[in-house]
Amino acid sequence: MAFVTTACSSAEEAGPPSYEPSDAVDVQVLPQLAATGEDVESADDAAWVVDATVADVDEGTAVTLYAKTEDDAWEAVSEGETDKGGAVALTTPAPGRLHVVVGDGDGAIGAEASTDDAPEATFTDDFDEDTVDEPDGTWVSRDQGYIGVRTCSRTDASAAEVGDGVLTLSVLEDPDGGECQLPGRRKKFPFRLNGHVGTEGLYGFTYGFAAARIRTQSARGQHAAFWMQAVGGQSAGGAKKGGAEIDVMEYFGDDHPEGGLTSFTYFLDEDGEKQTVGGWLPDVEDLGDDWSTDYHVFSVEWTPDEYVFRIDGQVTQRLEGETSGRQEFLILSLLSSDYELPRFNGELPETMEVDWARVWETGPR
Template identity: 40%
Template sequence: MLLGLSGGAAALLCAALLTPSLSSTASDAPSGPDGSRVQLARLIPPDDAVAQGVPFPLSGRVSTVRVRRAVELQRKVRPGEWRPVGTTTTDRRGRFTFESVQLFTSSRLRGRLPANAGLPESTTRSLFIRVRAQRGTLTRMPAVSQQGPTPQSPRNDTVVSARFDPALPGRPVLLERRDASGQWVRHATQIEDAAGFAVFNVPPAATYRATAQSYNGAGPVRTNTASAVTRSVIFEDTFDGPTLDPRWQDFILGRGFPGSGRTCALTHPSAHSVGGGVLHLGIGYDPTMAGQECVYTTPEGSKSSPYLYQSQLATYPRFRFTYGLAAARIKFARAPGRHSAFWLQVGGTVAGDPTTGTEIDAVEFFGDDGSKFDRIGAFLHYYATDGSIVTHGGLMPGAPNLKPPGDTWWDSFHVFSVAWTPTEYVFRVDGREFYRETRAISRTPQWVTLSAISSDYELEKVTPQNIDEETEVDWVRVWSL
């Protein structure tokens, strides 16, 4: 049922108590057949912001149970006058939900329970719902959107990314281009995804705007204009040759390296290879330590594992940069027991001063552990003056909405990127922003790193059946600001 109320856009729905209105008090509230009082419990706000015209659920509860009661939702239209806008029924536990409340202006609502089964009429305390207009923003960037199952050459066009808040998945989004006469002409149409994005690959040197079309009662929303511009590529590797480009070096880490947390895994060239137009990053058993067990310590006590090789490649010392946009097209290994990453690193930092270098993890994937939890993350790390590690960022709870329905991080390549400026970091996947941070800005040249490593906390998940799974990197690019 679609309830055509009035409202303004994303609603700030405060949790509110609904109590018997009029002259009813706790002592004289009507009683049910079982002697319980008729009183509505806390109103349940929607999980996400509610926008102008976007349907949302509105729920409540009556303390009388085992009696199904009609509940009427009313909107105040003027002092002393309430207009019914929808009805529903409580379940046998006293719960009720108006499934599709739709607001176009800020509104005051209340619930009304008609007299029923010997119970007198009761109304609830009114609830004011404030709404705001939806917002749309359009951002231009280099070609950092290229999802798909097979290796591809890097694109040389530009991406414009339209984001609408809050999201209305399924809504058509029209992208328009301004022509030489200054008129806006249709360029392309896409469907708004679950995260509120519509991302377009477009020719450079043009100006665009996007409009989310009227949909399911919501009115159109237009973005700002954005000009597609070309930035200079200052580093690129497409891994098309038979061997690894000499700008990459094995960056030795693990097995005795203080603080590495990798007691049993050592970086080794045999754990990675180039072929089929991609870089293969993996882990493997160390043949020089065959038959020997590595003992490591966990919070649960001492454990053991075979000795392993792992992959970690860096452009140090041949390529470093300060500020720019770094991107890599990656298909991750699915298996747990290792985590793969694309990140920017630096050496010789000063503890307590992130400007001298902050580890910038554009993306880390910790494997599919069979749960519904999506283990994609982005992080910033630097040392505090006391030697502890300060961390910003984390795992991305909204990661499933950043890829097409049914897609995975291991069946398709996705472009992960970080824009590093003097004032902020912006992390994206396929042109969809998922994290922005203004703290811990490094102002020091840093190098690009690609890795597939197994830390002590992951070793138990490494098995002979999954040890051969590899992460594939199709290409890496860095653009200047």
């Protein structure tokens, strides 16, 4: 959606630098998808993301976002440079009118937008109260135990706790004791309990934005994840008909040789064969190196034609093509799969923390 002004800043009201309104500047205001930092925050305090695309400009062209702050003054709240396609992602913590300005002086062009144009949230859990395995809650512990790719771990409600505005998911030693030996390996590992919750049977949606503000575990040997699965389970016939698993983020630990972060999706084709798209995020060091010390917002924009994965509003992966046409439910987990155990380099318990989870349903648009 483009927002094009017919007038720029006036003499009566101090505002952003004057610019020529131009339809060469295409602006879309996305939901509140950016919120980094060490402290717990309300989902309502996250920053809006403003996607701008400028036609016919060189890569590295400067773009500035102006917003009116609490002291009623216009300020530059975000700056960025266009990529090779002319796109840039900017953020604003201030609601209301916005100006996106390209260049400066007499040659500046731009467009006006507003945070009112962003989709409205339809599901929010700030974890200010316990909503896991409660009669009126929104999350349930998922059933998984000592089978499949996790023969050495199982889900347990004791590994998912809510307190002080945070959902803490853990990998714990199973208090029932015992050791697990993987095929072909001499070393044994303590059986583990995993934190693994979802909204299955309680909440699902089709198309929109889904986000969670997460601080990951630090050690390898388990992976933090925010993902979705089709309500009622996947079936053959392609993503639109049969649904998909949408892995918004998985983090496999600090100092991972591949950077540690993945985003991907998989579905079953007409023959029931698993088809996987996506994978390791490239150039993770450009996105940050504080995943286990600071919170970051991991999100997916899901339309009938593509999945767009973002971290704090910055696009990390775009998967184009047919997407799930089924309702999907949310999942948050810290799982220790068998293939990860030999790489374990931490101390149990390992934990991931979720500050909030939110959905903005849009329909097919």
